[in-house]
Each structure stands twice: as structure tokens, then as C-alpha cells.
Amino acid sequence: MDDSRRPPVVPIPHPDSAGRAEVFRALEASLGSSFSSDPIIPDPNPLIIVISGPSGVGKDAVIKRLREVREDLHFVVTATSRPKREGEVDGKDYYFMSKEEFLSMIEKNELLEYAMVYGDYKGVPKQQIRDYMEKGYDVVLRVDIQGAAYLRKILRDNAVFVFLVAESEEALVKRLIGRKTETVEALLMRVASAKEELKHVKDFDYVVVNKEGELEGSVKLMESIIDAEKAKVQQRRAVV
Numbered sequence: 740m741d742d743s744r745r746p747p748v749v750p751i752p753h754p755d756s757a758g759r760a761e762v763f764r765a766l767e768a769s770l771g772s773s774f775s776s777d778p779i780i781p782d783p784n785p786l787i788i789v790i791s792g793p794s795g796v797g798k799d800a801v802i803k804r805l806r807e808v809r810e811d812l813h814f815v816v817t818a819t820s821r822p823k824r825e826g827e828v829d830g831k832d833y834y835f836m837s838k839e840e841f842l843s844m845i846e847k848n849e850l851l852e853y854a855m856v857y858g859d860y861k862g863v864p865k866q867q868i869r870d871y872m873e874k875g876y877d878v879v880l881r882v883d884i885q886g887a888a889y890l891r892k893i894l895r896d897n898a899v900f901v902f903l904v905a906e907s908e909e910a911l912v913k914r915l916i917g918r919k920t921e922t923v924e925a926l927l928m929r930v931a932s933a934k935e936e937l938k939h940v941k942d943f944d945y946v947v948v949n950k951e952g953e954l955e956g957s958v959k960l961m962e963s964i965i966d967a968e969k970a971k972v973q974q975r976r977a978v979v
């Protein structure tokens with residue numbers, strides 16, 4: 740006879756006629772052990788979430804909004820040697836630094852990933868990721884497609900890779916024009932590479948279509964992805 744069918748050694752009062760505490764104690768006494776208040780499942784591991792996608796698709800816009808609605812995420816501030824755009828804040832939007840400073844970080848192996856993007860360096864500082872993951876934060880990285888491909892190689896399935904796309908090429912190009920931050924030459928270069936970049940979607944875990952005027956929907960989907968990842972039985976284990 741298995742344990743669950745063995746008659747209780749002490750009478751267990753029915754919950755209709757006894758208080759919850761009394762029934763609880765009687766159940767413990769019958770089983771001969773106390774019920775643990777420890778979590779049945781340990782806290783999920785902190786995640787590394789890599790967000791990528793063609794230029795102008797809305798990565799910054801989605802991340803900015805995600806930041807507002809979710810406090811338990813840390814958005815890794817990328818280091819860059821590109822000049823600051825109007826309104827950008829050092830240490831918040833990017834760590835702006837000279838090419839020399841950037842090269843010194845490369846030499847000291849302080850970057851998880853880096854690349855030359857349209858003539859300027861951009862890279863992901865390792866220490867920042869370690870610090871926040873140690874504190875239990877999920878960490879979000881924003882990288883270009885080549886950066887994502889490289890991170891996939893080194894982090895494999897230990898990070899979550901999300902590809903952001905627009906609903907069509909037309910919408911993507913219009914969005915880039917509307918941003919008014921590019922020279923005509925840069926615009927042409929970004930539009931040309933966007934077509935090529937779309938082929939990389941297959942290397943990602945999730946794709947989020949950031950439709951015109953539907954930024955909130957994209958942010959909600961991002962949140963759902965994070966929540967689902969947190970509920971996975973086989974947790975990812977990122978180490979940088």
C-alpha cells in the first residue's frame with residue numbers, strides 16, 4: 740500500500756468543521772513531516788536577451804518602451820566611438836568614447852562583442868552584464884545582425900535571440916526617412932543592407948513584427964517572450 744492510501748495515524752478534522760491551521764497541523768502530524776515553505780521551483784536564471792534587426796526597424800523605440808514598462812530588466816549601454824546625436828545622453832543612450840579609448844577596451848578583452856558600424860565602433864561591455872546578472876537582472880543587448888550572429892556562436896542557446904522586423908520593406912524605408920537622422924548616402928547604405936539582413940531571421944529564436952503605429956503590440960509581445968522564457972523547465976544558463 741503506498742503512503743497516500745495508508746490510514747492517518749492522527750484523526751484529520753474536516754476543513755468544514757476545523758480551522759485551516761488545525762487541519763494543516765493534523766496533516767503534518769499524519770505524514771510525520773512538516774510542509775516546507777521553500778519555493779517548489781527555484782527562481783528562474785537571469786536571461787540575456789539579444790535584440791537585433793535591420794536599421795530603422797524600431798529597436799531603440801521598442802527598448803525605450805520596454806524599459807518603461809518593465810523594471811527588472813537592465814539594458815546594456817553600448818560603447819560607441821560615433822559622435823553623439825542631438826538629445827542623446829552619455830551613459831544612458833551609449834557610452835561615447837574616442838576611437839583610441841575603444842581600441843584600448845578591445846585590447847583588454849573587455850567587450851563581449853564589437854564591430855565597426857558605418858565607420859564607427861560599437862561594442863558590448865562585459866563587466867556591465869556580469870554586474871547586473873549577479874544582482875538577478877535580466878539583461879537586454881541591442882546589436883546589429885552581424886553582432887547577433889557572433890553572439891549566437893559564443894552564447895549558443897544560453898541567450899534569447901529576438902529579431903525585430905517591420906511589416907514590409909516599404910514601411911521600413913519610410914520609417915528610416917522619417918527619422919531624419921541620416922545623410923542621403925547613409926540612408927542608401929542602410930536600406931541596401933536591410934534587404935540582406937532580413938535573410939538572417941532563421942538564426943533567431945523569436946521574430947517580432949513591429950508594425951507601423953503598433954509599437955505597444957511589439958512591446959507586449961517582447962514581454963510575453965520574456966515571461967515564457969522565465970517559465971521554461973530547461974532554463975538557459977548564460978555566462979559571459
Ligand SMILES: Nc1ncnc2c1ncn2[C@@H]1O[C@H](COP(=O)(O)OP(=O)(O)OP(=O)(O)O)[C@@H](O)[C@H]1O
Nearest residue numbers: 794795796797798799800914918950951952953954
Ligand atoms: N511601430 C512603429 N510605428 C511607427 N514608427 C515607429 C515604430 N517603431 C519605431 N518607429 C520610429 O521609426 C524610427 C526608427 O526607429 P529606431 O530609431 O528605434 O530604429 P532602430 O532599429 O533603433 O534604428 P538604428 O538601428 O538605425 O539605430 C524612429 O523615428 C521611431 O520613432
